[in-house]
Amino acid sequence: MMGMTMTQKILAAHAGLAQVTAGQLIEANLDLVLGNDITSPVAIKEMEKMKLDGVFDKDKIALVPDHFVPNKDIKSAEHCKCVREFARKNEITNYFEVGEMGIEHALLPEKGLTVPGDVIIGADSHTCTYGAVGAFSTGIGSTDMAAGMATGKAWFKVPAAIKFILTGKPAKWISGKDIILHIIGMIGVDGALYQSMEFVGDGIGYLSMDDRFTIANMAIEAGGKNGIFPVDAKTIVYLEEHTKRPYKIYTADEDAEYVAEYTIELDKLRPTVAFPHLPENTKTIDEVGEVKVDQVVIGSCTNGRMDDMRIAAKVLEGRHVAKGMRCIIIPATQAIYMQAMEEGLLKTFIQAGAVVSTPTCGPCLGGYMGILAEGERCISTTNRNFVGRMGHVNSEVYLASPAVAAASAVTGKISCPCELD
Numbered sequence: 001m002m003g004m005t006m007t008q009k010i011l012a013a014h015a016g017l018a019q020v021t022a023g024q025l026i027e028a029n030l031d032l033v034l035g036n037d038i039t040s041p042v043a044i045k046e047m048e049k050m051k052l053d054g055v056f057d058k059d060k061i062a063l064v065p066d067h068f069v070p071n072k073d074i075k076s077a078e079h080c081k082c083v084r085e086f087a088r089k090n091e092i093t094n095y096f097e098v099g100e101m102g103i104e105h106a107l108l109p110e111k112g113l114t115v116p117g118d119v120i121i122g123a124d125s126h127t128c129t130y131g132a133v134g135a136f137s138t139g140i141g142s143t144d145m146a147a148g149m150a151t152g153k154a155w156f157k158v159p160a161a162i163k164f165i166l167t168g169k170p171a172k173w174i175s176g177k178d179i180i181l182h183i184i185g186m187i188g189v190d191g192a193l194y195q196s197m198e199f200v201g202d203g204i205g206y207l208s209m210d211d212r213f214t215i216a217n218m219a220i221e222a223g224g225k226n227g228i229f230p231v232d233a234k235t236i237v238y239l240e241e242h243t244k245r246p247y248k249i250y251t252a253d254e255d256a257e258y259v260a261e262y263t264i265e266l267d268k269l270r271p272t273v274a275f276p277h278l279p280e281n282t283k284t285i286d287e288v289g290e291v292k293v294d295q296v297v298i299g300s301c302t303n304g305r306m307d308d309m310r311i312a313a314k315v316l317e318g319r320h321v322a323k324g325m326r327c328i329i330i331p332a333t334q335a336i337y338m339q340a341m342e343e344g345l346l347k348t349f350i351q352a353g354a355v356v357s358t359p360t361c362g363p364c365l366g367g368y369m370g371i372l373a374e375g376e377r378c379i380s381t382t383n384r385n386f387v388g389r390m391g392h393v394n395s396e397v398y399l400a401s402p403a404v405a406a407a408s409a410v411t412g413k414i415s416c417p418c419e420l421d
Contacts, residue, residue, distance in 0.1 A: 005257075006134070007228055008022070012026075033145060033152075035061075041079050042143075055090050055092070056149065061094065062095075066101055100334060102359040109132070110336075116247045119154075128226045128227050132216040167202055167263060167265055168268070173404075177399075178271055180221075183222065184274070191223060194225050196224065196225055197219045203266040222280075271404050292412060294372075294377050297382060299329060299382075301361070315402075315406035319410045321354055321409045372396075374392040377395065381402050385397035
């Protein structure tokens with residue numbers, strides 16, 4: 001028998017098989033099916049078309065309105081109403097209304113709904129976030145979401161895997177965002193196409209859970225089917241704080257096959273920025289040059305967590321956003337918003353001349369709360385910088401860590417926080 005990777009072991013278990021190999025087609029049982037206010041209405045309409053009545057398990061579906069909430073217009077209000085009525089009719093346990101919601105990929109781990117060994121699908125490409133806790137999670141289309149909600153099963157082609165060995169201790173100001181941008185810059189936006197990105201090595205011990213969520217979140221930006229981390233002491237502490245659900249830890253076999261292996265020396269990384277219009281278009285802070293920006297966004301399912309808020313506040317404390325700059329900060333969930341308020345971070349942001357929004361995906365997808373006009377530039381902690389992603393087709397988005405974004409808000413151009421020390 002061939003050795004299996006973490007991902008292959010999880011999929012084999014959920015397909016009721018002793019062994020799976022890369023490329024094999026399997027049907028797997030699902031632990032969680034996720035949808036948001038943009039993708040769920042499509043899935044709900046598909047279920048109606050298929051004349052499917054009811055869902056496979058009202059406890060194993062999560063519906064999180066987060067892209068356009070609180071509703072920005074009539075269309076988004078109609079979408080949310082559709083999701084709300086479906087949740088009510090099917091008595092969905094994990095439906096999160098405005099006031100208890102957050103950005104889905106920050107909210108579900110916080111609520112303890114994602115645990116090691118799970119198979120999770122979500123009608124949102126950044127569903128791969130939950131690999132940070134040792135789950136197999138991946139984004140799917142709305143039709144697959146409909147089938148998943150109805151049957152509790154999904155078809156998968158078992159992915160081959162790439163091993164990323166993280167070694168050494170990252171320097172000050174280097175975060176999960178710098179690590180994943182470095183990796184995407186190295187292998188390209190299709191460098192891991194339909195493959196599992198499996199992260200290992202002693203460097204993982206230096207990464208917070210928030211760093212790991214950020215790295216797993218952006219696996220899709222390298223074309224990855226999923227990103228996954230081994231479960232260690234930090235993961236277990238996190239799970240003890242957030243969930244009572246039983247879980248199973250899977251580890252890769254010694255003789256598991258990988259199509260490629262890369263070693264990333266974390267102590268050698270520099271703050272990294274992705275230039276327009278692809279996440280692979282990376283430069284280190286030393287190569288950036290003079291790039292003036294009009295707007296800064298700190299938030300999203302990639303970087304709206306507690307670590308991110310604290311880092312941004314550390315940079316902005318006692319300083320002020322440059323004249324003519326807009327700085328928008330979006331805590332990813334109500335709990336993070338509350339914690340940031342209790343720690344005095346919101347006060348720091350507002351005194352620095354930033355605005356703070358309720359949790360929403362908002363500007364990341366050009367939704368609202370920070371749309372760009374023609375010719376404007378934004379440095380953002382979000383995950384995509386495609387043409388027109390945040391507004392006008394002739395605007396530009398630069399991706400960076402919260403530290404670099406906050407420092408850039410102070411100087412008015414893309415800057416390293418080390419320049420402010």
